[in-house]
Amino acid sequence: xxxxxxxxxxxxxxxxxxxxxxxxxxxxxxxxxxxxxxxxxxxxxxxxxxxxxxxxxxxxxxxxxxxxxxxxxxxxxxxxxxxxxxxxxxxxxxxxxxxxxxxxxxxxxxxxxxxxxxxxxxxxxxxxxxxxxxxxxxxxxxxxxxxxxxxxxxxxxxxxxxxxxxxxxxxxxxxxxxxxxxxxxxxxxxxxxxxxxx
Amino acid sequence: xxxxxxxxxxxxxxxxxxxxxxxxxxxxxxxxxxxxxxxxxxxxxxxxxxxxxxxxxxxxxxxxxxxxxxxxxxxxxxxxxxxxxxxxxxxxxxxxxxxxxxxxxxxxxxxxxxxxxxxxxxxxxxxxxxxxxxxxxxxxxxxxxxxxxxxxxxxxxxxxxxxxxxxxxxxxxxxxxxxxxxxxxxxxxxxxxxxxxxxxxxxxxxxxxxxxxxxxxxxxxxxxxxxxxxxxxxxxxxxxxxxxxxxxxxxxxxxxxxxxxxxxxxxxxxxxxxxxxxxxxxxxxxxxxxxx
Amino acid sequence: xxxxxxxxxxxxxxxxxxxxxxxxxxxxxxxxxxxxxxxxxxxxxxxxxxxxxxxxxxxxxxxxxxxxxxxxxxxxxxxxxxxxxxxxxxxxxxxxxxxxxxxxxxxxxxxxxxxxxxxxxxxxxxxxxxxxxxxxxxxxxxxxxxxxxxxxxxxxxxxxxxxxxxxxxxxxxxxxxxxxxxxxxxxxxxxxxxxxxxxxxxxxxxxxxxxxxxxxxxxxxxxxxxxxxxxxxxxxxxxxxxxxxxxxxxxxxxxxxxxxxxxxxxxxxxxxxxxxxxxxxxxxxxxxxxxxxxxxx
Numbered sequence: 001x002x003x004x005x006x007x008x009x010x011x012x013x014x015x016x017x018x019x020x021x022x023x024x025x026x027x028x029x030x031x032x033x034x035x036x037x038x039x040x041x042x043x044x045x046x047x048x049x050x051x052x053x054x055x056x057x058x059x060x061x062x063x064x065x066x067x068x069x070x071x072x073x074x075x076x077x078x079x080x081x082x083x084x085x086x087x088x089x090x091x092x093x094x095x096x097x098x099x100x101x102x103x104x105x106x107x108x109x110x111x112x113x114x115x116x117x118x119x120x121x122x123x124x125x126x127x128x129x130x131x132x133x134x135x136x137x138x139x140x141x142x143x144x145x146x147x148x149x150x151x152x153x154x155x156x157x158x159x160x161x162x163x164x165x166x167x168x169x170x171x172x173x174x175x176x177x178x179x180x181x182x183x184x185x186x187x188x189x190x191x192x193x194x195x196x197x198x
Numbered sequence: 199x200x201x202x203x204x205x206x207x208x209x210x211x212x213x214x215x216x217x218x219x220x221x222x223x224x225x226x227x228x229x230x231x232x233x234x235x236x237x238x239x240x241x242x243x244x245x246x247x248x249x250x251x252x253x254x255x256x257x258x259x260x261x262x263x264x265x266x267x268x269x270x271x272x273x274x275x276x277x278x279x280x281x282x283x284x285x286x287x288x289x290x291x292x293x294x295x296x297x298x299x300x301x302x303x304x305x306x307x308x309x310x311x312x313x314x315x316x317x318x319x320x321x322x323x324x325x326x327x328x329x330x331x332x333x334x335x336x337x338x339x340x341x342x343x344x345x346x347x348x349x350x351x352x353x354x355x356x357x358x359x360x361x362x363x364x365x366x367x368x369x370x371x372x373x374x375x376x377x378x379x380x381x382x383x384x385x386x387x388x389x390x391x392x393x394x395x396x397x398x399x400x401x402x403x404x405x406x407x408x409x410x411x412x413x414x415x416x417x418x419x420x421x422x423x424x425x426x427x428x429x430x431x432x433x434x435x436x437x438x439x440x441x442x443x444x445x446x447x448x449x450x451x452x453x454x455x456x457x458x459x460x461x462x463x464x465x466x467x468x469x470x471x472x473x474x475x476x477x478x479x480x481x482x483x484x485x486x487x488x489x490x
Numbered sequence: 491x492x493x494x495x496x497x498x499x500x501x502x503x504x505x506x507x508x509x510x511x512x513x514x515x516x517x518x519x520x521x522x523x524x525x526x527x528x529x530x531x532x533x534x535x536x537x538x539x540x541x542x543x544x545x546x547x548x549x550x551x552x553x554x555x556x557x558x559x560x561x562x563x564x565x566x567x568x569x570x571x572x573x574x575x576x577x578x579x580x581x582x583x584x585x586x587x588x589x590x591x592x593x594x595x596x597x598x599x600x601x602x603x604x605x606x607x608x609x610x611x612x613x614x615x616x617x618x619x620x621x622x623x624x625x626x627x628x629x630x631x632x633x634x635x636x637x638x639x640x641x642x643x644x645x646x647x648x649x650x651x652x653x654x655x656x657x658x659x660x661x662x663x664x665x666x667x668x669x670x671x672x673x674x675x676x677x678x679x680x681x682x683x684x685x686x687x688x689x690x691x692x693x694x695x696x697x698x699x700x701x702x703x704x705x706x707x708x709x710x711x712x713x714x715x716x717x718x719x720x721x722x723x724x725x726x727x728x729x730x731x732x733x734x735x736x737x738x739x740x741x742x743x744x745x746x747x748x749x750x751x752x753x754x755x756x757x758x759x760x761x762x763x764x765x766x767x768x769x770x771x772x773x774x775x776x777x778x779x780x781x782x783x784x785x786x787x
Contacts, residue, residue: 050578270695415679
């Protein structure tokens with residue numbers, strides 16, 4: 001039963017992962033990826049990791065939703081009109097795909113994977129909590145706080161209301177003397193309209 | 199068997215009616231809202247009967263025909279104090295359209311427009327997309343979204359150009375706008391045709407307040423309405439004007455021209471802004487643009 | 491487990507009917523008892539509509555997914571002591587996943603017909619529903635803290651002495667905000683509101699629309715049962731048997747949610763977004779912090 005479920009879910013994960021690159025719309029691709037992650041999450045539930053499995057579903061639903069939303073914002077691609085191609089940089093991606101597949105396969109085949117049955121009656125969620133907030137606390141909290149700081153920083157940088165007024169009207173700090181030069185570092189070659197190279 | 203049972207049950211249902219409000223139609227349609235036996239719906243897709251209340255300008259004939267086509271079959275049409283623009287349904291001259299609506303709920307109008315796409319497919323890119331890249335272009339005769347600067351934060355997102363009106367239930371009846379939207383933010387506006395004349399009745403404060411509150415999801419009762427003012431942005435004219443209507447006063451403020459006032463507002467704010475002026479004043483504000 | 495699932499499946503349609511009756515009372519319309527059935531039957535008999543170049547699969551499936559999510563969410567609610575449809579140790583997280591996927595489903599429902607008003611409704615809803623969902627997570631962690639468990643069964647058992655609604659008074663009202671958001675109602679109905687002529691369901695008719703309405707009401711039932719369980723002690727109560735208490739509390743939360751949906755005003759979305767991030771989310775942090783101080787030994 002578990003084996004059949006595992007096979008079905010892995011097939012679904014791989015199939016929907018492949019569909020990500022074959023569908024013709026960003027929104028469809030995002031949600032195909034979400035389906036793939038949901039299948040992986042359910043496999044984690046089968047592997048007696050209910051918290052990690054369901055939390056994966058939860059997080060991926062939110063993340064893919066946000067991704068799809070941004071896709072619609074940046075490239076409004078309605079449901080059935082204006083098909084798009086989901087693959088580009090063919091040569092590079094083929095090479096990257098082959099290398100990644102070979103590397104991961106080698107890792108799976110060559111490493112000595114532990115075979116441990118989870119004993120009945122072990123409180124896995126509690127153990128995970130003790131691990132995360134015990135020995136792994138430092139790395140867990142560092143990653144968490146870094147991510148939070150990144151998010152707040154991104155919002156502050158992109159917000160319209162700058163510290164010294166609206167961003168599209170300059171948002172210059174006041175001078176050190178009354179009516180003097182604006183304090184702080186001056187932006188090089190005039191401006192905020194510097195587009196990143198991607 | 200099951201079908202018979204369902205139909206028997208459905209016989210007692212309220213008739214979903216989509217009301218097209220023409221000239222002088224606003225107040226009579228508002229009066230229909232609480233009549234038992236029918237339910238005014240917001241979308242023609244949800245309706246069984248098309249009710250045209252008040253005269254509709256001949257210039258909007260095509261729009262009205264399209265609306266008729268959007269009501270799923272079988273459908274019925276009632277022209278209430280309105281001259282029929284096309285030969286479907288029946289007319290009512292009196293004050294009570296309910297018997298005619300009941301009759302129309304059993305009618306089955308034939309299509310008024312042929313059910314074919316108005317434009318042929320016009321994909322031009324290598325994968326059938328509209329533009330040469332992945333965005334823009336004109337597939338199916340529809341202008342596709344293309345990035346452009348947002349007027350609020352300069353972030354280049356997709357703009358969407360479309361014509362809204364004249365029978366959208368959240369806009370003043372008759373008003374047709376060509377809008378450029380970024381998400382739900384209005385970037386530019388041009389008025390294609392002004393709202394219909396609604397007369398003195400359309401300017402009644404309680405009616406105007408009810409219309410505005412309906413857009414905010416509540417029914418007009420005094421206790422609830424108090425919270426409604428807090429929901430509107432502080433210092434905005436919409437809050438001031440709704441407060442006046444709730445006190446039973448007439449709003450004397452006049453709207454500035456729409457192409458100047460609406461850009462920068464979100465859809466919901468813009469809709470509330472439009473609903474916060476007297477229909478007669480709004481019509482006046484749209485008229486000179488029309489003449490020019 | 492199978493018995494509990496069957497009971498839920500049998501109880502859902504009558505509860506959906508009751509939810510629709512509450513809605514009619516709230517809207518002040520007559521024929522309270524038969525009205526929902528008659529209107530539902532009339533709607534089922536209407537045809538589905540076609541839009542131009544839709545995403546057919548998602549358009550077809552979205553209402554069904556919505557209903558399925560309501561059922562999965564409902565399945566973690568214990569009906570009586572040791573009677574629960576899905577016995578997992580992380581029931582609260584599963585409920586959270588249902589909330590998150592509900593946002594996805596509502597978005598797909600608005601995106602798939604390929605029409606402007608449904609699409610605007612869809613992404614407006616995402617912007618509002620995601621923070622509302624965050625809020626509910628903090629509140630539910632608050633409910634889980636006294637139980638020291640993510641299992642909904644344990645959360646109920648931890649309320650034997652005192653209900654969470656008294657221990658953490660902010661919890662239930664904040665959770666109601668989520669309830670309004672995932673059932674697309676009143677102040678949080680940014681998906682299907684009147685200012686978008688029906689929003690994500692503006693292009694739907696016939697059985698698809700009927701199923702969407704049914705799923706909305708089913709989600710209201712699931713939310714009410716969950717709120718009754720997490721904050722009002724679920725099946726706990728004197729004299730009456732457990733399931734009867736759960737039913738009574740569920741109906742009470744349902745009535746309160748319908749009333750809140752009719753009472754509170756829908757703000758313009760930008761204002762609601764500020765309100766959520768600046769007022770409601772900090773309130774939920776405060777609530778969680780208070781609960782944390784309370785449960786410290």
